[in-house]
Amino acid sequence: MSTPDDLPALRRLMQTLQQRAADRPPKSYTTKLLDGGAEKIGGKIREEAEELIEAADEEGDEGRAHFVYEAADLIYHTMVLLTWRGVDIGEVADELERREGTSGLVEKAQRKTKE
Numbered sequence: 001m002s003t004p005d006d007l008p009a010l011r012r013l014m015q016t017l018q019q020r021a022a023d024r025p026p027k028s029y030t031t032k033l034l035d036g037g038a039e040k041i042g043g044k045i046r047e048e049a050e051e052l053i054e055a056a057d058e059e060g061d062e063g064r065a066h067f068v069y070e071a072a073d074l075i076y077h078t079m080v081l082l083t084w085r086g087v088d089i090g091e092v093a094d095e096l097e098r099r100e101g102t103s104g105l106v107e108k109a110q111r112k113t114k115e
């Protein structure tokens with residue numbers, strides 16, 4: 001499985017989340033989410049996605065920093081859902097690698113001819 005070597009923070013976060021899933025320490029926000037299952041985590045993902053979209057057109061350095069902050073929130077919660085489902089970020093990286101070089105437009109056209 002490939003690992004996002006250029007993004008060591010993502011790899012470390014994945015390991016922390018997997019450890020949380022194994023240990024379920026009570027004083028952990030991740031544990032709270034994992035215990036709530038896909039519904040709880042999915043609700044947070046929806047909320048964080050909305051917040052990211054809202055931040056997308058905020059101007060200036062502060063707006064940019066807020067947008068980055070919201071993107072990190074969304075990525076964290078998405079990674080918690082991956083963890084809940086037993087999927088490693090490396091598997092997502094593999095899928096992105098498989099797609100490398102194929103335009104979304106080309107992929108869509110191929111899908112349509114198969115249907």
Ligand SMILES: N=c1c2ncn([C@@H]3O[C@H](COP(=O)(O)OP(=O)(O)OP(=O)(O)O)[C@@H](O)[C@H]3O)c2ncn1[C@@H]1O[C@H](COP(=O)(O)O)[C@@H](O)[C@H]1O
Nearest residue numbers: 013016017020027028029030031044047072073074076077
């Ligand atoms: N990267 C994150 C991270 N990003 C965001 N969050 C939390 O996600 C929540 C974002 O939701 P909101 O802004 O809606 O805050 P809230 O209203 O308090 O949230 P809710 O009570 O409504 O769920 C906040 O509580 C943030 O602190 C995170 N919590 C944890 N991590 C990482 O996960 C690791 C393990 O965390 P614990 O499992 O809590 O120890 C940490 O060391 C960090 O590396």
